[in-house]
Amino acid sequence: MEVILKKDVEKIGKAGTVAKVKEGFARNFLFPHNLAVPATGEALKKLELEAGLKSAQDAKARNEAVSAQARLSSLTLTISALTQGEEKLYGGINTGDISSALKDEGFSVDKNLIDLAEPIKSLGIYEIPIKLHPEVTAKLKLWVVKK
16 A cells, blocks of 8 residues: 655655555554555645645755855854963853854854854864755854953
């Protein structure tokens, strides 16, 4: 039996795809848990319309991410922090600090999009990657200076 998946199902497929499954599995598990619908002609037409709409939205989001990438890549952000000597920071600079500094500059970037492996613990110049879209990553230049 062919079904259209509404949500991702492990070992079966991703949401929005047509999958071939046994009739009992579809009737007893997928349909009652609202994970799939039967692949009828009407449902397939609806799937095509949704796929076209989703691709248009994805293209728009990618274009917005590319324009934001250009603006962020040209930005140089400076954060001042307390130090414990010459180079070592008292505490550290994390994604939340970078996100709030970007907000002060007029950019609304979620802290989860900032790809920082570990907090910054010393003064210097850093290049911070920001994932704006699965295909678009901006490089932000960050200066950490003594307060």
